[in-house]
Amino acid sequence: MKAKASAPTRRGILAGGNWIVDQVKVIDVWPQPEQLANILKQTQGTGGAPFNVLVTLARAGAPFPLWAAGMVGKDTLGRWILDTCRRYKINTRHLGQTPRAATSFTDVMTEQATGRRTFFHARGANALWRGEDLDFDKIRARIFHLAYLLLLDGLDQPDPKFGTRAGRLLARAHEAGMKTSVDVVSEDSDRYTRIVKPTLPYVDYCFMNEWEAGRTTGFKIRQPDGRLDVVTLRHAAGALLQMGVRELVVIHFPEGAFARTRRGEDVWQMSLRLPDKYVVGTAGAGDAFCAGVLWGLHEGWDLQRCLQTGICLAGASLSDATCTDGIKSLPHALGLARRFGFRPPLEELSQT
Template structure:
């Protein structure tokens, strides 16, 4: 399937969480009251719009990039604003507040396996309601919002739309933008209450298998850890039934899957990366999302969109932070030739 795009609009507007990640590589995740050693520390980007926009900038996206959200009036907030300017990301919708500090996350990454544990300070992101975001003043083609479940004001109830996020997404669609959402992975029962109302106003829903399962109730991982491809497809179908207008994309370590409203299924295996290649998994999901949105914006066929998604994710895995490992478009795609793809997934009909 080749995606049709509106010719009179260009660019991606990313709104939601703006976070500074403080990534600490530790030797082991400790039991309570035990010690772990911090082997190294680095600082990087965090949050759906921040990661996706920086990734797109590094890939050399041939379209404008716009930021929307809220940062604190502090040094971390100023770093974010400067980083956006350095990467030619328009910040006219990225506001500053004195009411809360800039959000940050301590990311504890276990050396070797790359498993992550997050200690998050919500900060200014919790206050962003998006009411000042005037979609009539942007020519962007896509509005990407994330993360649902981690934006307190956006997750708040709305009498008409269910949530404030759903209201904002509806406003974007009414203004002529395509909408995209991402969700944070959390261990809770809030998914149906918070995520489902937004899906009625979403064109592109891009989630990982955990989030898709939590939202729809399907168990996508079997007891032995193997991907249940039947449950995966059922979850994608359920997300479409809940209102997603065009495409559901679900990503997972083994690759990615897309289902369109027309019933087309597309599978894409991830790259066969050597064991010592992965230095951290933080940001890989957003990198996949950025690659997929790159292709959707440009009207590529879905197979090519997903291929760039897994290649962008592979680039991200080469660095402990979310976006420092990102490469140019051609360099990302070259990773598939260098390392090859995993064997095609065992698809059960």
């Protein structure tokens, strides 16, 4: 029997899941029903975790191979996704095309004054993808990043042995010697316990924002006045490990990020102290953060450096209305920390 390739003998990141074209519209104001808002600017950009993560890594100069996995339609938007990946030297062998559905897209309405986003999403071809064609023994990537749970109809379905079809796919990748990573979409529903929770035992690295972590674990991480409850945040991270995450939980939020390992290591990293005029749009910041942390995990950096890299790439992404056009290079992103500095620690942290 052929020996499985272990993580040290593998190299690169395979990202699969939602492939989306974002139609980003900057508007002057969010309108009331039956009222008008002016579109001030419109751009087309990358959308969906695998697309954003891989393009962020490519634009930042990641020194390892990048693979794409998923499904797009046989249409203009699908060709644009494939052409974009090829331009960034992202391997598209496992990014299939189907005539059965259109390429997924999202209308992203970004308010000019605040950068706040509202999304109108068409699932399209992503709903059909299950990853059944992936041969993890032949794909030599070190990490398989799957996202977004709750937005992949074919993989969110129940599985009698692995909880969900996503769990089955992740288990296959892990058995072949890959590290597995997931991210979750923010959804106001009760599906977290039915879809996310049973998938976690097959996950090495779990990424969530504070909303998603709270919905999965049942903790209220934001206090009524909007402040972050750092004690509850720690409890939520611990609960996710108890639910089965193998190695690492990373929870990110506007104020920064928190990571807890299976070994009991806790690491905090505050976000950049960016001036208000710097922020053009917040779309893709979470994926840019994830890309930076995955880069560090792939290279074996210490956890603090991983979080700082993610924070700086997220900060760079905020300079543009699209998800990835704000990314120039890793040195450029890290330079933002020297230019603006990090936010001061939360008051609760300074007391512990």
